[in-house]
Amino acid sequence: MDLGSIDFSFTAVLAAVLVVIDFMIRVLSIIYVPRNRRPQTAMAWLLAIFFIPYFGIILFLIFGSRKLPKRRREKQAEINQFIIESTEGMDQVAQDEPWPTWLKPVVELNRTLGAMPLVGGNTATLHSEYEESLDAMIAEVNKASSFVHVEFYILSVDSTTRPFFDALESAVQRGVRVRVLLDHIASLRSPGYFATIRHLKKIGVDWHVMLPVQPLKWKFQRPDLRNHRKILIIDGNVAFTGSQNMVDSSYNKRANLKRGLRWKDLMVRFEGPIVAGINALFITDWYSETDELLVREGSLAPAANSTASLDAQVVPSGPGFEGENNLRLFNSLLYAAQQRVIITSPYFVPDDSMLYAITTAAQSGLDVQLFVSEVADQALVYHAQRSYYETLLRAGVKIWLFPEPTVLHAKHFTIDDQVAVIGSSNMDMRSFSLNLEISVMVRGAEFIADMRELESEYRAVSRELTLEEWMKRPRRSKVLDNLARLTAAVQ
Secondary structure (H helix, E strand, C coil): CCHHHHHHHHHHHHHHHHHHHHHHHHHHHHHHCCCCCCHHHHHHHHHHHHHCHHHHHHHHHHHCCCCCCHHHHHHHHHHHHHHHHHCCCCCCCCCCCCCCCCHHHHHHHHHHHHCCCCEEEEEEEEECCHHHHHHHHHHHHHHCCCEEEEEECCECCCCCCHHHHHHHHHHHHCCCEEEEEEEHHHHHCCCCHHHHHHHHHHHCCEEEEECCCEHHHCECCCCCCCECCEEEEECCCEEEEECCCECCCCCCCHHHHHHCCEEECCEEEEECCHHHHHHHHHHHHHHHHHCCCCHHHHCCCCCCCCCCCEEEEEEEECCCCCCCHHHHHHHHHHHHCCCEEEEECCCEECCHHHHHHHHHHHHCCCEEEEEEECCCCCHHHHHHHHCCHHHHHHHCCEEEEECCCEEECCCEEEECCCEEEEECCCEEHHHHHCCEEEEEEEECHHHHHHHHHHHHHHHHHCEEECHHHHHCCCHHHHHHHHHHHHHHCCC
């Protein structure tokens, strides 16, 4: 038989097999991909699979599932039940001033989704300057007598953060139990990761990486499911949370240093019963990574301060929960607003539901303002964010651009003069679906007044973006913005 004809036959068979495989991939994708996904997310994945079938299906197999491993989700359910049982009866808060009628359903929603109660008798202090925030955390660690719980998305020892690590070392030497959690991939991608790990070992803290991607140790999940929380708890009496990572404000990256970029964040220091809720979230993550359940330390809730006026509720979110807790909270508050909505978000890439909620508020005559950075460190997210500006501006949203070279990294918003939400969550689909986040809803006139003062500080240095100016931007920017927006839905 002619070898040429054999080669031709083999090639023809191979081509036919590939055609059949390609067809089956497309058919099965249409059946499977849309299940339990937003229509725009499913469409984005289907487009990727149809246009680049083999590469697209590989990407989908790696990044297509938003669920954490089954055992981790079971642990989350165990912790939720523990929180519900240990906080029974804590939902009662003083109502010296009448609540707005819309607040009770929001509180109940948060309790249902995240298990945490609304608790009264708290105090809160804003720390909006990077060094000031760091100094405040160091001062509290230096007072620790029982335990220190540290949890950061990025934890890095450098010239700025070394005093914090020195405080941890000193605490260990005093006999304080110091536990440290850091996100594996986020910290690994940051300069100085291995030096940081060596330093943690040296100073004697009990440390673990969160959501490790270590296939050789049989530790693996979708690699971009990350723990984005920033939490510090001292003795169960004081807690810090917000947007600031434990790293220099330049993130020690060459590109940032070259451009002179510096991050501006917000951390909040809490005292009162809310500290137990924040600590419960640390206990959840510690249990998930170590199988050690710190029940005794989690059940010690500080007493309410009779002179403190703040009600607060922790709202955890992430792929360990069935619903998108933070998105549901944000949308509920947006629709409840009667007067004003003021949002600060470094990465603002809303899904359709949030975009409708914000534009509906503005079109209803409410004062809706959005603070974003004029400059960004992530080009893709930056352009995706810009793709929403025209819709927002046409609806009547005021957009304030915080001046470069500062990246406004704070994450918070206020509703009327009633409620504020602060924490680690961006208003983008990554924070809604892929990241483990912490949000704290706070009600109290004093706290809202502090937030208003902070917003005024932002406004004083920012410039307002007008629709007229925006429509004159170069055509290439419009193209980049719209292309980046397409990628935002692939989750």
